[in-house]
Amino acid sequence: MxxxxxxxxxxxxxxxxxxxxxxxxxxxxxxxxxxxxxxxxxxxxxxxxxxxxxxxxxxxxxxxxxxxxxxxxxxxxxxxxxxxxxxxxxxxxxxxxxxxxxxxxxxxxxxxxxxxxxxxxxxxxxxxxxxxxxxxxxxxxxxxxxxxxxxxxxxxxxxxxxxxxxxCGVQTGAGAVMNALRPEAGTSMAVFGTGTVGLAAVMAARATGCTTIIGVDMRPTRLEAARDVGATP
Ligand SMILES: [Zn+2]
Ligand SMILES: [Zn+2]
CATH class of the missing domain: 3.90.180.10 (Medium-chain alcohol dehydrogenases, catalytic domain)
Structure with a gap:
């Protein structure tokens, strides 16, 4: 076809x-x-x-x-x-x-x-x-x-x-947190790079009970996106 x-x-x-x-x-x-x-x-x-x-x-x-x-x-x-x-x-x-x-x-x-x-x-x-x-x-x-x-x-x-x-991207970031790192509730986490993979990691960190979630990126718009999905201010 x-x-x-x-x-x-x-x-x-x-x-x-x-x-x-x-x-x-x-x-x-x-x-x-x-x-x-x-x-x-x-x-x-x-x-x-x-x-x-x-x-x-x-x-x-x-x-x-x-x-x-x-x-x-x-x-x-x-x-x-x-x-x-x-x-x-x-x-x-x-x-x-x-x-x-x-x-x-x-x-x-x-x-x-x-x-x-x-x-x-x-x-x-x-x-x-x-x-x-x-x-x-x-x-x-x-x-x-x-x-x-x-x-x-x-x-x-x-x-x-x-x-x-x-x-690809979402399961890579979320899977790294939920399947590999498996943070305990109350853990602090820093995510370097907040593209699709990083944003998924931020969301997974929030979902698994991390309380301090730091997004690191060189672009202000990406940091804003990270805050929107769960990075702590
Ligand atoms: Zn990919
Ligand atoms: Zn095989």
């Missing part, structure tokens, strides 16, 4: 909206009609090739939308379900089996290789391969193919534009 996507052609090139061809979902894949996608710093540094992700590619890894079609083996979601997308993981390695998919043995392959696990791409432009499956989604497009493992079904009341950044 033809879709519109923001293609990153080469190192440092602007995101360019183009028509490209997207495969139908394979047996274990989910086709999502995108409604929202967050822009994360990682998209920008991949565009600038800090990491050797192959280009041209469609980036984007904080997607949310509505399931359009599913492969025959997919049981978790069905067409019409509203979903958020996050990072990919294999589901089979010892880390995934232990419930720690963020340290999946194939984390690079599922997220930064910009290809399916078998090395193929779901995107083409004319005869040329455009790399897909960035973070198992490539969500800077009108449609994206994810895997069953990296989509989460949402309650119909959840706004897709709000939930999209949960796929």
């Amino acid at each position: 033809n879709v519109r996507a923001a293609v990153t052609q080469s190192k440092g090139a602007p995101f360019t909206i183009q028509e490209v061809e997207l495969d139908q979902p394979r047996e274990d894949e989910v086709l999502v009609h995108m409604e929202a996608a967050g822009m994360c710093h990682t998209d920008l540094i991949i565009r600038d090739q800090w990491y050797p992700v192959p280009l041209p590619a469609v980036l984007g890894h904080e997607g949310a939308g509505v399931v359009e079609a599913v492969g025959a083996a997919v049981t978790k979601v069905a067409p019409g379900d509203r979903v958020a997308m996050s990072y990919g993981s294999c589901g089979a390695c010892v880390k995934c089996q232990a419930g720690r998919p963020w340290v999946c043995h194939d984390f690079w392959g599922r997220n930064f290789a910009a290809a399916r696990a078998d090395g193929t791409s779901a995107l083409r432009r004319g005869g040329e391969v455009i790399h897909s499956h960035f973070f198992s989604q490539s969500s800077f497009a009108t449609y994206a193919i994810a895997t069953e493992r990296n989509v989460t079904k949402l309650d119909p009341s959840v706004p897709l534009g709000v939930v999209a950044p949960f796929g």
Whole structure:
């Protein structure tokens, strides 16, 4: 099918909206009609090739939308379900089996290789391969193919534009506080940098009972945002 996507052609090139061809979902894949996608710093540094992700590619890894079609083996979601997308993981390695998919043995392959696990791409432009499956989604497009493992079904009341950044930035900041630091009530915490990740950390600090929460940033507007979501004055 033809879709519109923001293609990153080469190192440092602007995101360019183009028509490209997207495969139908394979047996274990989910086709999502995108409604929202967050822009994360990682998209920008991949565009600038800090990491050797192959280009041209469609980036984007904080997607949310509505399931359009599913492969025959997919049981978790069905067409019409509203979903958020996050990072990919294999589901089979010892880390995934232990419930720690963020340290999946194939984390690079599922997220930064910009290809399916078998090395193929779901995107083409004319005869040329455009790399897909960035973070198992490539969500800077009108449609994206994810895997069953990296989509989460949402309650119909959840706004897709709000939930999209949960796929990376929000869970990174909130997860660092709630799952790794686990502060006791009454703890003081300083958060350096109050972008999406930092603001999520501030919110999580507040939610877990921290009483002095210090936001540190060079931009006054970000400090104001930090105060709005829970940093103490
Ligand atoms: Zn794994
Ligand atoms: Zn990210």
